[in-house]
Amino acid sequence: MTAHIIDGNALAAKIRAEVSGRTAALKARGIQPALSIILVGEDPASQVYTKHKVNDSTETGLAATLERYPADMTEAALVKRIHELNQDPAVHGILVQLPLPKHLDAQKVIETISPAKDVDGFHVASAGALMVGRPGFWPCTPYGCMKMLESIGYDLRGKNAVVIGRSNIVGKPMAMMLLAKDATVTICHSRTRDLKSFTLNADVVVAAVGKRNVLTADMVKPGAVVIDVGMNRNDEGKLCGDVDFAGVSQVAGWITPVPGGVGPMTRAMLLANTLEAAETATAGQ
Numbered sequence: 001m002t003a004h005i006i007d008g009n010a011l012a013a014k015i016r017a018e019v020s021g022r023t024a025a026l027k028a029r030g031i032q033p034a035l036s037i038i039l040v041g042e043d044p045a046s047q048v049y050t051k052h053k054v055n056d057s058t059e060t061g062l063a064a065t066l067e068r069y070p071a072d073m074t075e076a077a078l079v080k081r082i083h084e085l086n087q088d089p090a091v092h093g094i095l096v097q098l099p100l101p102k103h104l105d106a107q108k109v110i111e112t113i114s115p116a117k118d119v120d121g122f123h124v125a126s127a128g129a130l131m132v133g134r135p136g137f138w139p140c141t142p143y144g145c146m147k148m149l150e151s152i153g154y155d156l157r158g159k160n161a162v163v164i165g166r167s168n169i170v171g172k173p174m175a176m177m178l179l180a181k182d183a184t185v186t187i188c189h190s191r192t193r194d195l196k197s198f199t200l201n202a203d204v205v206v207a208a209v210g211k212r213n214v215l216t217a218d219m220v221k222p223g224a225v226v227i228d229v230g231m232n233r234n235d236e237g238k239l240c241g242d243v244d245f246a247g248v249s250q251v252a253g254w255i256t257p258v259p260g261g262v263g264p265m266t267r268a269m270l271l272a273n274t275l276e277a278a279e280t281a282t283a284g285q
């Protein structure tokens, strides 16, 4: 069997087109949706990702501002700047690029962002809303994974889903989103004993560990859907995921590639969240 590919680039392009249309509708009402991105330090990958976010925004008609600060910025200064952006009615979404330099408490910084502008969905209020099924912003990576499942018409009801990884920004919210669609969800992690015994029974596997070859062909049920959130480099420096793509694609029914899978969807869902923030903030204006 050779798995069908879920093309993240193609799906992200469709979402960007939808965002462009909704942005145009807001602009026709005199509203310019706007995203503020904060980058602290010189992390090379973060510089690339934030630049992509600005370009994606511009392409879809959103106004994006990238504020860059030195790595030794104090937490007080960062918190003060976020408070200013919270108060600015022209700013609809605020994003602090992660990782932050070690001296900054990332969770504390994120919780300074107003939940109404938390387009990354990382605020504890956003996490709580997701958990109890109330309106709130969903973190962009798991949200993008859900859109990928939706794009293939996958019905999660009663299916066994295994999420490998328990981070606050991917693993845990991913599990909540799958649960909300009536999947039976298991979260596996670095202390899980006999990972293969869980994955072999899974109809859907989401790998979000940040380590190559966490999922190999012998661990996958034939026909399963495999979503690869990983973003790693192989020995040749080539971008690769957590999944042994060559092997697993011979067993799975559907698989997401890296690059061109979850990454572009993460960026697309940020645009969708920002637009939603702008629409909500300006409803009735």
Ligand SMILES: Nc1nc2c(c(=O)[nH]1)N[C@@H](CN(C=O)c1ccc(C(=O)N[C@@H](CCC(=O)O)C(=O)O)cc1)CN2
Residues within 6 Å of the ligand: 048, 049, 095, 096, 097, 098, 099, 120, 140, 141, 231, 239, 258, 259, 260, 261, 262, 263, 264, 265, 266, 267
């Ligand atoms: N504030 C945030 N920080 C971080 C997030 C986040 O969602 N919010 N996620 C990651 C990084 N990230 C977005 O910021 C991200 C990483 C990669 C991609 C992507 O499109 N990847 C491409 C390949 C890009 C390349 O060639 O390097 C792909 O997979 O095709 C999008 C978003 C950590 N920080």
